[in-house]
């Protein structure tokens with residue numbers, strides 16, 4: 001039975017503090033034990049006995065749900081304006097596209113064949129050159145860099161390559177959602193610590209979200225193998241400052257912990273903020289894997305190419321995993337990214353011409369437009385210092401949202417309803433929190449602003465019309 005319509009504000013008040021709510025993945029578990037099953041084949045019904053062994057492997061239990069799969073599908077089904085997933089809806093830099101064309105239409109037949117498992121030599125040499133000044137050291141392209149299928153692939157190789165069953169991995173909330181299932185699948189134990197917003201009301205900056213040093217310190221133990229730091233953070237946009245990074249680095253060194261530093265949004269920082277690589281802090285190179293993404297750097301998320309950079313003793317662990325389950329990444333894509341970065345390296349001293357820098361300039365007015373649009377509607381945005389996402393507090397909206405008879409957090413109910421009824425999609429932020437901390441995230445939703453100005457304008461008009469309809 002459908003429950004009565006209730007106020008979203010009431011939802012949020014009710015849900016706040018309810019710490020033991022079902023985690024989404026525990027619901028609607030995939031069941032593949034259909035024995036026997038009646039299957040429609042070519043117009044006939046046929047009885048087919050499915051194997052009782054056709055079951056999800058035990059180690060994948062609890063990881064069945066995926067926010068991107070679910071909400072992208074919902075947006076498509078409802079033809080909704082999608083500010084959910086993080087990718088641009090406009091073309092990437094032309095010179096990078098031209099490099100891909102050149103690679104595949106050139107007269108080198110080997111471009112279409114396998115290349116070196118750990119990264120095409122051209123690409124790793126270019127990356128070594130690019131990162132040398134940012135890391136403040138020479139980088140050995142053959143032993144200190146490894147390439148995989150997007151930053152996802154690198155993170156997966158890092159977690160699988162380093163984590164033993166029972167190892168604890170500290171994850172800072174809100175976190176990019178794949179960290180938790182990756183650690184679980186490796187048999188590790190994720191240990192969560194939240195960034196907490198300042199209690200000051202009104203519009204916040206992502207800088208107002210802080211780690212409590214005592215709370216963080218309390219999560220480290222002899223079982224801690226690694227910490228995953230996402231800087232700039234998705235979904236919050238927080239750019240960790242030097243003091244914060246030094247505090248994290250100090251704990252890593254004290255407890256002999258590896259740092260997996262996901263820096264895919266490294267180039268997208270605003271308002272004079274500086275992205276500092278934790279690997280550059282004293283004695284951190286030896287224990288840090290820095291993760292980057294061509295998809296994010298060049299706004300080509302469909303190219304799925306990422307890199308891990310670190311000392312040979314850590315990079316080797318990623319390579320062992322990669323060589324046996326991915327082996328190598330597409331050669332033309334690696335070649336195009338390498339040539340694209342070669343050009344960017346020549347422009348590093350001309351920030352107005354270097355895409356790695358102009359991207360943030362291009363994104364800044366989009367960020368500010370979205371912040372104003374959401375504020376005008378009555379949401380309270382947290383202004384991101386980096387990345388291309390914005391979290392907005394929805395708890396002060398006075399809206400009637402019908403319950404959907406799920407045990408999901410109220411941000412899930414809100415976004416599902418908004419997608420279906422208002423044809424507008426975002427991502428529920430509690431997806432970026434662990435089971436016990438969902439209540440910290442459920443009064444926010446996440447919007448992506450790397451979208452065409454026309455798309456953002458449409459979002460503004462949609463929210464204006466919605467607001468007018470409420471008057």
Ligand SMILES: Cc1ncc(COP(=O)(O)O)c(C=O)c1O
Pocket residue numbers: 086149150151152153176230233234262264292293294295296301304305306
């Ligand atoms: C923080 C973070 N890390 C990693 C990734 C994955 O990057 P890629 O598309 O290169 O696999 C994303 C994608 O959204 C992300 O937001």
